Amino acid sequence: MLRSQTVNTIHDLHQQGKTVQEIAQKLEISRTTVRKYLAHPEAVIPKPRPPRPSKLDPFKEQITRWVMEDHCINCEVIYARLQPMGYTGGISILKEFVHPLRPVVAGHAPVQRYETEPGHQVQFDWGEFTYEQEGIIHKFYGFTAVLGYSRMRFVTFVKRCDTPTLIRCLMEAFEYFGGLTRSALTDRMKSVLLEMQENKPRWNPRFADFMVSIGVTARVCKPYTPQTKGKVERTVSYVKQSFWAGVTFTDLDDLNRQAHRWCERINSRVHRTTHARPVDRLEVEKLQPLPQAFAWERFATEERKVTWDGYVSYDGVLYGLPGTLHLAGTTVQVRERKGVLTVWSQGQEVFAIEKRPRSQESVPHPEQWTGIPSASAIRRAGAPLGHQQQAPQVQSRALAEYDQYCGVSAGAEVGA
Structure with missing residues (x-):
């Protein structure tokens, strides 16, 4: 096939009155070729080549499900998931395939970026994360915190977002960062x-x-x-796109282990805004030291009432307590720290157990009924007791005896 420039020259010479032989001699091609392109000008349009097989072809169906069903549009995440599945291609063809599948993002007005000094501020927020289990949709709450200067990020997932849980998550975040900032910025949540x-x-x-x-x-x-708190807002969105989309886990503990590893990877990468790794900038933060002992640990406790059958409820799980503690019906303090649930009563630690991640579970204690009498024995022991005795015997007397005893005669009564 001739190039389009040569074909244009053939038609130009033919319009100038040149013969087929003269055109063939001038362009050093055969007369048959000249006649062909003069008779069929459309022959210059090349036929489309058949598509060549791509290393991405066996994985396109799976990638489409990730993008369309799990809403995972981060190509770096998809690329990392494809490699264990046998994908040996590059990320460029992956981006080219994913780009048309991405939803259209609406534009927004530019916002001036607000930067803080080292150690000055931490931003935190909640996000809702839905997951499917046996065809039913559930949700966890994701707590996210980010240091304003270094961009160090922390993520953990919980079942509720009340004040005690928020405080516990903040404590975990400060421990992960290694210290305290001077201020904390968040939404106007209750x-x-x-x-x-x-x-x-x-x-x-x-x-x-x-x-x-x-x-x-x-x-x-x-x-x-x-x-105003754009750093954590962007982080919540980034967690949903880069970590949550398509994630698989067995329980809440497994999910948080994966989230911790993800934080380690992200904090070790060069940040696009600061052009530095957050773990390197963390050394410049110079955070304030964490409180110690009771000044710190007391905020991780929550009050719970022990049921009359000896259970204490926490995060949807019933934990049985030893019967020897005699805590049924009392109010105790429960503290969750690093996967261990500790029960306190009157300022003393009385029981500790490994926290269960699954809700709707009951964990009885082997000694839950030790030393506890049965309900029937309790009723018998506490029932009011009365006493029955024989009635006294009364002697029968004639009425005249009572008149004589009182000094009254029968005749006097008649005369009167």
């Missing part, structure tokens, strides 16, 4: 801020006590301006 009264915040009492005790200033962003 677990942090109850309301604004005359432009003055009325903080959640438990949250306020925690922040004051550890010396961290609490701040909330203005209403309807999530851009």
Whole structure:
């Protein structure tokens, strides 16, 4: 097949009046070729080549499911998942295939970036993460925290997002970072801020006590301006796109182990904004030291009432307590730290057990009924007791005897 430039020259010479032989001699081609292109000008259009097989072909169906069903659009994540499945190609052809499948992103107005000094601020927020189990949709709450200067990120997943859980997640985040910042910025959530009264915040009492005790200033962003805490907003979105989409796990503990490994990888990569690794910039943060002993641990406890059959409920799981403790019907303090559930009563640690990650589970204690009498014995022992005795015997007397005893005669009574 001739090039289009040569074919154009053939038609140009023919319009100038040149013969077929003259055109063939000038272009050094055969007369048959000249006649062919003069008779069929469309022959210059090349036929499309059949598509060549790609290393990505065996995986395109799986990639489409990840993008369309799990909404995983991060090519780096998809690329990492394909490699254990046998994919040996590059990431460029992967990006070319995924790009048309991505949803259209609406534009937004630019926002000025707000940077903070080292050790000054941590931003935290919640996100809802849905998952499917046996065809039923459930959800976890993902707690995300990011240091403003170094961009160190921390993620953990829990079953609830109340104030005690928020405080526990903040404690885990500060421990992961290795210290405290001078301030913390978040949304106007009820677990942090109850309301604004005359432009003055009325903080959640438990949250306020925690922040004051550890010396961290609490701040909330203005209403309807999530851009104020854009670092954590972007992190929540990044967690959903890069970690959550298509993730598989057996239980909550397994999920959090995967999340911890993911944080280690992300914090070791060069950040696109700072052009440095967060783990390297963390050394410049110079965070304040963590409180020790009771000043720190007391905020990780929650009050629970022990049922009359000796169970204490925590995160949807019933834990049986030893019967020798005699805690049925009393209020105890429960603390979850690093996978261990500890029960305190009157300031003393009385019981500890490994936390179960699955809800709707009951964990009886082997000695739960040791020393506990049966219900029938308790009823017998506590039932009021009365006493029956024989009635006294009364002697029968004639009425005249009573008259004589009283000094009254029968005749006097008649005369009167």
